[in-house]
Amino acid sequence: MSEMILAINPGSTSSKLGLYKELEEVFVENISHSSKELNEFEKITDQMDLRLSYILEFLSEKEIKLGKLSAVVGRGGLLKSVPGGTYAVNKKMVEDLKIGIQGEHASNLGGLLAKAIADKTNIPAYIVDPVVVDELQPEARLSGIPELERASIFHALNQKAVARKYAKENNLNYEDITVIVAHLGGGISVGIHKKGKVIDVNDALSGEGPFSPNRSGGLPTFDFFELCYNDDYSYSEIKKRLVGNGGVVAYLGTNDMREVEKRIKTGDKKAELVFKAMAYQTAKEIASLSPVNKGKIDAIILTGGIAYSKYFIEHVKELVKFIAPIKIYPGEEELKSLASGAYRVLKGEEQVKKYG
Numbered sequence: 001m002s003e004m005i006l007a008i009n010p011g012s013t014s015s016k017l018g019l020y021k022e023l024e025e026v027f028v029e030n031i032s033h034s035s036k037e038l039n040e041f042e043k044i045t046d047q048m049d050l051r052l053s054y055i056l057e058f059l060s061e062k063e064i065k066l067g068k069l070s071a072v073v074g075r076g077g078l079l080k081s082v083p084g085g086t087y088a089v090n091k092k093m094v095e096d097l098k099i100g101i102q103g104e105h106a107s108n109l110g111g112l113l114a115k116a117i118a119d120k121t122n123i124p125a126y127i128v129d130p131v132v133v134d135e136l137q138p139e140a141r142l143s144g145i146p147e148l149e150r151a152s153i154f155h156a157l158n159q160k161a162v163a164r165k166y167a168k169e170n171n172l173n174y175e176d177i178t179v180i181v182a183h184l185g186g187g188i189s190v191g192i193h194k195k196g197k198v199i200d201v202n203d204a205l206s207g208e209g210p211f212s213p214n215r216s217g218g219l220p221t222f223d224f225f226e227l228c229y230n231d232d233y234s235y236s237e238i239k240k241r242l243v244g245n246g247g248v249v250a251y252l253g254t255n256d257m258r259e260v261e262k263r264i265k266t267g268d269k270k271a272e273l274v275f276k277a278m279a280y281q282t283a284k285e286i287a288s289l290s291p292v293n294k295g296k297i298d299a300i301i302l303t304g305g306i307a308y309s310k311y312f313i314e315h316v317k318e319l320v321k322f323i324a325p326i327k328i329y330p331g332e333e334e335l336k337s338l339a340s341g342a343y344r345v346l347k348g349e350e351q352v353k354k355y356g
């Protein structure tokens, strides 16, 4: 029997869906969510009904019967740190995703949405390579304050997928290359992959690295805690200011970089400055990882939605091309990678992992 797999990827600016038959794409769909639409919700899990209704509506428009599916797979969320792999969505995982055991992010909805749809028709729900895959080398864990250990929270699924793709295209093994991958999405993560492991990466959720369409990135620490103490912010308001309402949204009121580019074309100087500053910070983050392998970097890979922007890419390229050749994989491989992870398990090619 051919396997039909529905893959769901909730991001901070979109919900992406893919239907695969024996790993052949039947369709993919990208449902964009404006910051205004998502700002209505206090917590990420409050977005569940909205995103679920979009997905079910879309499946019904396409006349996809749930009974035809073999499995549903979602992008894993902020669970406890785990090794890479495909995990069954179990009770413990649902609990941890609901309480946000390591914090809140749209990807927490991946496992929850997969489970909600899979349960309707009694098929398995999985997640693959969640954002908490942790392969940091020991020296990358120290922050400067012993009680604040650096965490590995990043676009693990897509970073690994494009690094593997680059290796394959060059007849190399992922385990034999050293590459710096920058995922340019709603959040931005930049990681160095060496011997098949992401040994250092900025935590894309907790105020590290470049600012992004909806996140502040690293901040001047003293000024930041002055702001927390002196201004009338609640805990959740300040968190939202950093993640959700930080970065480009804070400066320009939009998380859509296509809109920012349009504004630049009409002569909007503020939009131009913000766009260039994000590229500048991204380039600095990439360059900061070069000494991790004594400057021996096979390639710099730029990926994610913003990698469609020639304007952005040219700015980054100009600043980092002295380090290594640059390869661009616009968009992401996440849906296909999710489906592949579920498929390997369904076909018995890989052992499903148990969470918790």
Ligand SMILES: Nc1ncnc2c1ncn2[C@@H]1O[C@H](COP(=O)(O)OP(=O)(O)O)[C@@H](O)[C@H]1O
Binding pocket: 010, 011, 012, 013, 014, 184, 185, 186, 187, 213, 255, 256, 257, 258, 259, 304, 305, 306, 307, 308, 309, 331, 332
């Ligand atoms: N063609 C494009 N040109 C410029 N920016 C784009 C383009 N397509 C998408 N983007 C931007 O990419 C970002 C989303 O990237 P994506 O990798 O889909 O992230 P997420 O998974 O966080 O939603 C948004 O800021 C979006 O405006």
Ligand SMILES: CCCC(=O)OP(=O)(O)O
Binding pocket: 010, 011, 012, 013, 105, 106, 107, 131, 153, 154, 155, 185, 186, 187, 188, 204, 205
């Ligand atoms: C939590 C790290 C992954 C991330 O930031 O994803 P988005 O860019 O989709 O928000």
